[in-house]
Amino acid sequence: MITPALPLSSERSPSADESITAWALAARGGDSAAVDHFVRALHRDVIRYVAHLCADPQAVDDLAQDTFLRALGSLHRFEGRSSARVWLLAIARRAVADSLRYSAARPRPADLPDWELAVELAQPRGLPGFDDGVALLELMDGLPQERREAFVLTQLLGLPYAEAAALSDCPVGTVRSRVARARATLMGLLDEAEEPATPAPPPSPALAAA
Numbered sequence: 606m607i608t609p610a611l612p613l614s615s616e617r618s619p620s621a622d623e624s625i626t627a628w629a630l631a632a633r634g635g636d637s638a639a640v641d642h643f644v645r646a647l648h649r650d651v652i653r654y655v656a657h658l659c660a661d662p663q664a665v666d667d668l669a670q671d672t673f674l675r676a677l678g679s680l681h682r683f684e685g686r687s688s689a690r691v692w693l694l695a696i697a698r699r700a701v702a703d704s705l706r707y708s709a710a711r712p713r714p715a716d717l718p719d720w721e722l723a724v725e726l727a728q729p730r731g732l733p734g735f736d737d738g739v740a741l742l743e744l745m746d747g748l749p750q751e752r753r754e755a756f757v758l759t760q761l762l763g764l765p766y767a768e769a770a771a772l773s774d775c776p777v778g779t780v781r782s783r784v785a786r787a788r789a790t791l792m793g794l795l796d797e798a799e800e801p802a803t804p805a806p807p808p809s810p811a812l813a814a815a
Contacts, residue, residue, distance in 0.1 A: 622688045622689075622690055623688075624646075625643060625646050625647065625688070625689045625690055626685050626688050626689040626690075627639075628640075628642045628643040628646065628689070629643050629680065629683055629685070629689035629692070630683070630685050630689075632677075632680055633680040633681055633683055640677065643689065644673055647689070647690055647693050648669065648673075650690065650693075650694070650762050651669045651672050651673070651693065651694070651697050652665060652666075652669050653757070653761060653762060654694055654697050654698075654757060654758070654762060655668040655669055655672065655697050655700070655701050657745070657753060657754070657757045657761075658697075658698065658701045658750075658754065658757075659701050659704060659705070661704075664704060668697070668700050668701055668704055669697075671700045671704075672693065672696050672697040672700045673693075675696050675699075675700060676692075676693050676696050679696070687768075687771065688768065690764070690768075691764070691768045691771060691772055694758075694762075694764075694772055695772055698772065744791055744794045744795065745757075745787075745791065747790075747794075748787050748790060748791075751773075751783055752783045752784070752786055752787040752790075753787065754773060754783075755769060755773065755780045755783035755784045755787065756783070756784055756787040756788070756791075758772065758773070758780075759780065759784050760784065760788075766780050766781055766784075
């Protein structure tokens with residue numbers, strides 16, 4: 606049974622983002638413990654984000670690894686002007702874009718992706734059960750990419766609207782509009798899924814006699 610309820614935004618506290626940013630700045634200075642804290646704190650966010658953006662669920666782990674390799678190689682340029690989480694998700698976005706461009710330029714094998722793995726990696730929080738999460742993720746695949754990204758950033762990853770707007774390079778009002786439209790679409794689809802199937806009419810007496 607699919608529960609027609611969507612996960613609510615659970616924005617992280619400013620202190621959590623401040624800690625992550627402090628770890629990134631310390632990691633830039635060569636603190637190996639800070640590097641470990643930084644990666645552990647944001648690994649799941651990166652996994653969830655790229656899982657919803659990329660077209661190949663089997664590439665999720667590789668894209669997450671590529672994101673952190675790029676980030677660790679660029680830490681010397683990070684100055685803390687934005688939160689480290691927004692900075693890292695921007696790198697993840699570029700990694701996915703580069704992967705999509707590369708995939709579009711080469712032949713694609715006719716194999717079936719492991720959707721179950723991607724769903725397991727990116728299941729939303731706050732849903733009653735795994736089956737419900739799978740159902741929601743399947744419905745989200747039908748959203749336009751801009752609305753899906755806005756929904757993932759704000760409702761699943763808990764990014765503030767202002768930070769999501771900066772990451773997506775659009776006004777805050779546009780992000781709010783995309784999220785509202787995404788939620789309305791998903792609620793409508795979930796409501797449809799909850800409606801009982803219409804029973805088939807009984808056969809006419811003439812057909813029954815035949």
